[in-house]
Amino acid sequence: MGAARPRRALRAHITTRNVARDLDRIRRTLGEDRISYLGYAYGTYLGSVYASMFGEHLDRHVFDSCVDPGAVWRASTRPRRRRSAPTWTPGPPGRASVTGSSAWARTATR
Incomplete structure (x- = not known):
């Protein structure tokens, strides 16, 4: 039980907005002014969030599918009835x- 607590504390910080910030930090570290982005499945949602936060640093971008922002990860983390x-x-x-x-x-x- 004790090992699960640090994971729960860390999980609160693993958000799509924080991943978008990490993506932008990678862009800056590489010295790029703008990046091109290709997103599939969850990557389309991440790309959309990145574009809303750092649109001035997004060059060409392709979002291959649509993801419902209200349902992202919800279905994959919900326990399934067998x-x-x-x-x-x-x-x-x-x-x-x-x-x-x-x-x-x-x-x-x-």
């Missing part, structure tokens, strides 16, 4: 039955 996989029950030749959740089958095939 559904049991269907069970195959052997039967006579050519006939078998499946038991289990049809909801599992729907989510497993998405």
